[in-house]
Amino acid sequence: MKALLTAILLTVLCANSYAETEKNVGRQRVNIDFDWLFYLGDDAEAKQSSFADQNWRKLDLPHDWSIEGEYQQDNPAGYRGGFLPTGIAWYRKHLQWDERWRDKHVEIEFDGVYMNSEVYINGHLLGKRPYGYIGFVYDLSQYLKPGDNVISVRVDHSKAPSGRWYTGSGIYRHVWLTTKAKVHIPYSGTWVRSENVSETQADLMVTTEISNRLAQAQQVMLSTEVIDDSGQIVALLTTPVALPAGVTKSTEQKFTIKNPKLWSVDQAKLYTVRSKISQNQRLLDNVDTSTGIRNIEISAARGFVLNGKPLILQGAGMHHDAGPVGSAVPDDVLRGRLIKLKAMGVNAIRTTHNPFAPEFYQMADEMGFVVMNEAFDGWWTPKAKFDYGLYFDKWWQRDLEDFIKRDRNHPSVVMWSIGNEVPKYTSEQQKRIKTFVEQLDSTRAITQGRGYAGGHLDIAGFNGHGEYLNAMPDFHQEYPNLPAIGTEMTHTMHTRGVYRSKTRYRTRDNPAPWEVQNNEKKWQALKPSVYPLADFTETEVFPEANIKYGSSFDNSVVRMPIREEIRLARDLPYLLGTFRWTAFDYIGESFGWPARTANFGVLDLAGFPKGVYYLYQSQWAKAPMVHLDPHWTHPGKAGIEIPVVVYSNQYSVELLLNGHSLGEKIMTDEMQLLWKVPYQSGTLTAIAKNANGKVIVKDIVQTAGKATGLAIKADKTMISANRRDVVHLEIDIVDDKGVMLPSANNLVTINIEGPGRLIGVENGDILDLAPHKVPTRKAFMGKVLALVQATDQSGDIEVTISAASLTSQHITIVAH
Template identity: 30%
Template sequence: MLRKPFNDGWTVVPKQSLFAAALAPAAPSRVTLPHDALRDLPRTPASPNGAHSGYFPSAHVVYDKAFHAPQEWADKAVVVTFDGVYRDAVVYFNGDFVAQQPSGYSPFSVDLSSRVHAGSRNTLRVEARTHQDSRWYSGVGIYRDVWLAVADQIHIPVDGVTVTTPEVGADFAVVAVAVEVRNDARRQQTVRLRSRVTDASGATVSEKSVPVTTVPGEHAVARVPHYVREPRLWDIDAPDLYRVESVLIDGSGDVLDADETVFGVRSIRIDPIHGLRVNGRSVKLRGGCIHHDNGPLGAAAIPGAERRKVELLKAAGFNAIRSAHNAASRALLDACDEIGMFVIDELTDVWTVGKSSFDTSLSFPEWWERDVEALVRNDRNHPSVLLYSIGNEILEVGRPGGAVWGRRIAEKVRNLDPTRPLMNSVNALVSIIDSKVTAQDHSVPVDFNSILSSDGSAGVGAAEIATVRTEEAHAQADVAGINYAEARYDLDAEIFPDRVIVGSETFPSRLDRLWELVQKHPQVIGDFVWTAWDHLGEAGTGRAVYADDPLQPVGMASPYPWLLSQAGTIDINGIRRPISYWRETVWGLRGEPYIAVHRPQGYGRELAVGRWAWDDVLSSWAWRVEEGAPVVVDVYTDADDVELLLDGVSLGVRPVGIETRPQARGFIARFETEYRRGTLVAVSRRDGEEVGRAELRSLMGDAVLVARAERKKIGATPDHLAFVHLTLQDGAGTVAVDESAEVTVTVTGPGELVALSGAKPDDDQPFAGPTHVTHEGRLLAVVRPTGRGRIRVAATSAHGKTSVQVTAD
């Protein structure tokens, strides 16, 4: 069935009791999906969800859509597909219950064929809710795309085409197409399936047809092998895609149904000798974990935002992402296919033992098979998906019940998709947390949070009891996903030499040591940092904390108004943080040095940098401090040493590598100096020869407000977005990081302002509305097109006025 977007014409309203609605009904708001109804609700320190959700409240909302069904739908199959509704969705059609989906991340379809009022008005209602059911910001509502498909009673079900490439070579590839054909008519009928494969240019590379006899009420599967000569292989550096068109034709030659499936020709091999090979090429995964939200857009998985996220991650050196800890959106996977990004798609954060009061564990025992089916059905044709992860830090792992569930889930995935390997993201410390293991002095019981935040977690993860407790979980998988226990890499190379490993979740500041281990061991196929992109909720997990800060964290959680995790390599506005450039240097992708300056206002203050945090640094030499104020300057480089110069005067030469613990790190040269206005230059040298240089400048004159659109031209449909950066800067482009301004934004033309964000981690300003304060000299405006034409985005502040034009076409 060919799907069409079904995202417009919706309204949303808070759920009210029958009596409250009768006395004072809430006014519905018109929205275009995808939409997050939680983002604009008021945050409060008293939120029962606390730091987990970023102090957002619980919510119960109702979406409604009325539409006219043409008379010709009377004898048609009519299906509405939801890519994701968070959460405990209940669907009503024309007033009657038609579907339920507890999981907030599983796609599901609703067959409306027998209930459609053909030739008249129909109504669709979806209820969704969230309440203490997540360890991060979840959003609420229909936050992913909705689709409508209408076809003949004999048709191809939604996602009913499977494409695999069982044999891939330079001269030809076997493309195996399996098409489900459903007969909802009253009689047996033989139809013909025409299957055509086209390349990126639209040229036909293979075409076949086969007869298919269908029985009422049953699915038939037609298998068509295609042989593609000299195939263009999909890889992250050359993400070439093909399409297969599947058309059902009756005996009279009339088209009954059609479907189109995008796929890539590529092979995956995993073994302990060669590690991961894609199309025969050995690959190490430079990975990052990401949550599902889109920062200032909340959880709304608008395709334009999902695509931009992948583009910026790839530009920062990542070649792989892990969807933590839930199934990725179809829009994100489409972007990964088209741009070239490997994906580990994760099923869930819990199985039968919960981590939150009302999480998925309440429905998992009954719904797990349907959730696995939804994951695989959504993923199986995406060449970007390398592995499935069946869980994250599952609390049952290490116990007999967990072993039973792990094997059950793994075999279900393999039965549905035998072409991809799978893993379980295991935290060895979690598996032994109920044991009698003690700390190194053998007298203090293990405390989970303190150990996880210290160097000791890796050692505990490699303890003998952890080896025993996790062995069956890893044996059930094709790849051992190891969270925060890199000490296992050397150990497992000895005791489990055939075990293939991926660092499925790792501390960001350890990459220099981690990447050395990844390169050392062929069976370690990559590293996935927590996190690649910052996210809402888990507030303050990645925060560097000054001892004199009045808002001190409790455990790993920071108090209100903290909103963001701040563990991201890239912030929620898509701006690369300094750690991003350090990571790029460690990976060997960056030759140019990068200057990161410790905030001068923090000099001499006690700073605690947790395991998910980075130093309090910015790449700036434009500070509002007195001349001569002491300051620490770091230079990230893979050279031997660095010379620092200010206006041509040398400030000294430092070797690369910091030995002082606990901040011992490679690829950094550190300088103690004084702040003075001018041009700061770092020169990196190897064997005495210059190999690169970088510079920072102080502000030259007053800062003014400047607007810059990432793209001057975007699509005219609501799945596209315009991202406009508003910056306080001087004429040379130096950002005034120590200045702030209240900025008011207006949008004219066929577009609407959908978000304003400064990416301030403890911001108490909402993302909605036309006014916001800059953070570190920056602000991001996000505009959604409402039609074709020129969109003008104008901004005013005490630093002046500015505008930019974007064309929606």
């Protein structure tokens, strides 16, 4: 029992991204995010260790300086970058000599720097990397010296726009310092994959690279353990390895796992592969690799099959930014976003259009998401004036190799995407990139956002062109043996708390910047090929809504409504599934000034769900649910028929107004129930029942009175004093009965006392250009989000929320 507890403890420690392994045993990998120095500007002398940096700002990583700036129309990033600033900046980190470094290999790992980074150690240039989305490693060993050692990083994001969306600026992901023996496993030096998988047996193949940085040949032992999720060692192999001087050598081991615990979206079972390098019974290096055992089959006949069972990919595209924190996303914020997607019924995520942070993939492994892992937006031809296309020819192979080797152990990663809507590429270029990927990993299918059928792809990718009437059946008729996936399907546009009773099409009613010119002509050309959607009413019931806001009903579309997307994925076997555009609103690609985004998400910039979130949930999630829209506070609309839409995964729904039944309706393939209810204030109730008439779940909305106070909902009230943990505070403007006022826009103030700090405020309003790092924010549709992060001090964090003429609210968060 003692051995079992020790194994479990080791597994838990290795799962903790910030845990340091036991000192002087094998490798030590420590996080060095804290206490960096920052200067927004350029100074060529900042690379020198003797440079005077005592007046620079001290901060912790991850850090994004763009999100700290002001939204301005003339910022060079423009509508693509959400009108936020870019520029050049320097970071410096002082490392004091550690005796553990003597005669060791010491390297620094950056998980992501946007962009054009130059890294120096004590004035020596270690290297440059233009791509802002993939991590990289530098060897510090020969430059470290007793005393003070200075890491200096220049980040050049002066030329913008450098992307078609908000990119952020700076060292916006984690940084690590790893110390290991001169004979060691290099960065991304293990490759684990499963073969011949069944419920009774599976083969686990493990390839381990070992580097000998010594001038003499070495004889070592490679010991590899396979540990299950209970901490039990289920397989072990030890192999002698002869290493010539200065050589990196790969060794392959094969394990047979009896009765494997298979990884799936519902049971995300993980194994740890523990690799140890020893010499004369002395441990030189050790690496833990988290992985999973699963089998994937993809075909036009059966679709996507996971462990022998067909799985419809219920997916969403995501960008890497997260509202008020920009691209510097704390782990708690990222996990919170994924939890909301899981509750919605999402089982698949597309990383658009670049590699994500390493912790995202570990979370996907643990939570049971399958991932379309995307390497690039475009290739040799730039799509934004100063994007990666300018560097692609020189760097794509280096970056792609680092990307594939970094992520190929993750069971969540089920396919590679090599590009997105790539302009002016040739068939030969596509083949060249695909072949390169296959040399690194031949176990996964390869696709491309808007990948053309008849090319070299394993799966045809469909973006907006897959949303036209009959697009998918026409494709299948021409290519009956080629599976397809909706890489961006469908595009719809919604704003939380905003509703329209008449259908809206983007091109016709609110054209994007590239559609504005001649939009009526473009609409007439487009109209015959888009899905027709009937209006709820002849006259718009909600004419007060700003034209820049979408409707929270499924009637605010580009080409195809959500319900058609769900039907296609459900009914067409050759369509593996869809990745709706998008999961969350993201900064950039906006409608133009003053909009900072284009509200494609089913959750807004604050992470608050919009109405159609619940449409997806009713079709994708298993937990019983019912949801009705809109809210029931409509002053000035007495007697006007309000369209009431209900989503549910139950057999039928009865609607009541002030206790009087408005009828019961059976859920159909229309996926929504519609009542037209003459408005009167009071209580609207949706009662969902099963086929036997038993009440399963209810949803209630009430008319709000006068605003009198505030309500706070925290996702947790106890955190660690680790400078990382984050509390999400959902703040509502409420009446004296606690009912939220859906149109409230009061200015809210957040006051924090004690060991906590405010790292961001947001309300989800795409037209609100207020800064994110201040303690005030106007409510939008009655709500505000505040993010509070721990410091390194324990104690009570006292948060007081106030607004003029409203009763203040208080909450205590305990940091320990």
